[in-house]
Amino acid sequence: MTKVFDRFLKNPEEASCGCEGGCCGPPAAKPEGGQTEARPAPLTPADHAWIIGSVETAEGDVPLVATRLNRADRNGTLLARLSIKRMSHAVRPGLYGFGKPDAWSPVFVTGNYKMSFDYLRRSLDGRDGWILVLDTRGINVWCAAGKGTFGTDELVARMEAAGLARVVSHRTLILPQLGAPGVAAHEVAKRTKFRVVYGPIRAEDLPAFLDAGSKATPRMRRARFLFKDRIILTPVEIAMVIKSKTFLGILIAWALGLIGVKFLSFNLPVVLGAVFIGTVVVPALLPWIPVRAFSLKGWLLGFLWTAGFLALNGLPATAGGWLSAASYLLILPAFAAFIAMNFTGSSPITSLSGVVKEMKTAVPLMILSAGLGLGAFIAAAVVA
């Protein structure tokens, strides 16, 4: 069964989730890259509160956007963070201006995920420039670059559609560094005569980058995964578990146990604790758990938690009690390991090769452990 993951080593692009953790597109329309038909009428303040006017260019009117976020922008960010309505926040691809842009103002490129767009314009408050929004189908730059939707072809097509070479007189584009997996700078230069400069990873570093003459410090170029960066991801992790069928099944079984289906009764708080470990504690303590594989991190903490809980209850007195304890120890650490393993996708430190290696060992062990645990659970009910 470990073979099933090997095929992703040959065809990495076959790996695609159905998740809302950030990297999955909405029910995908075809990428629109390359369309050069009549441009749609420019957006106006009547379309979005964040559009505050327009600026005249050689290519017609270009919408001007605010560089301060309004309440609707912030609410949208909050909802996306809580994993609600994540995908309904897409910005129309195309060219926008901010401040008082002219033919010599810098051009920033981003994807059409509203949160990326918001962070970018907010960090440019007080300056003048252009923002070229690529059609990344509402997903963030990093994920889109991995899929190639934030890519050379889309960039070149979008520049042509916007007539960028006639709007600005200079020939420099500032791209987010995290877009680099999708874009070949030298190819863009060959095809458009525009030079691609990669800006810092985080939009908040843009002012310092620009003030230094478009030079990034090594710190600006490093992916960061601090405590706060990890914690902010945990609501999405929790939401993913809560929305899963497994979790629904657990709740139903527990409810049935409560209303008298005796053999289904189990301790819900200790199960929820295991979920909490996988979704929150492992991400929070990630660098300090002294093993490398994410699943092993989850298993270790899940085991400590479950064993601690059982120890508090003292030694079981009956055979049924022992079987039940065994079922907790076989199921819950494996469950926490499984949830923690899914955090690989949200972390910027894992490679495909590494995750495949981890899964080839961890997944069969999890299935075995959970299977034995269910067996023990049923046996405990039978004995009782």
Next chain:
Amino acid sequence: MSLRYLENVVTLEYDRDKCTGCGKCAEVCPHAVFVMADERKAKMTDRDLCIECGACMRNCPFDAIKVRPGVGCAYALMMSALRHRPAPVCE
């Protein structure tokens, strides 16, 4: 404290002979795997920090870097394995 993942597993290869020292790989790598130590060639530092994003390979104009790009996401691998086909659709 360590934010390191598994050792000795990534597919990154660097052919120093082909490098012209343009510096693009150091500009794009989010883990400083490539740095411009002396200005004439890129230097590959801690290979195990590589996450196989592929940015360096795509942006090297001289084909000096090879890596198999992919996404290190267990959930994506699992969902795709279960469906036995690529399924680029969100629920």
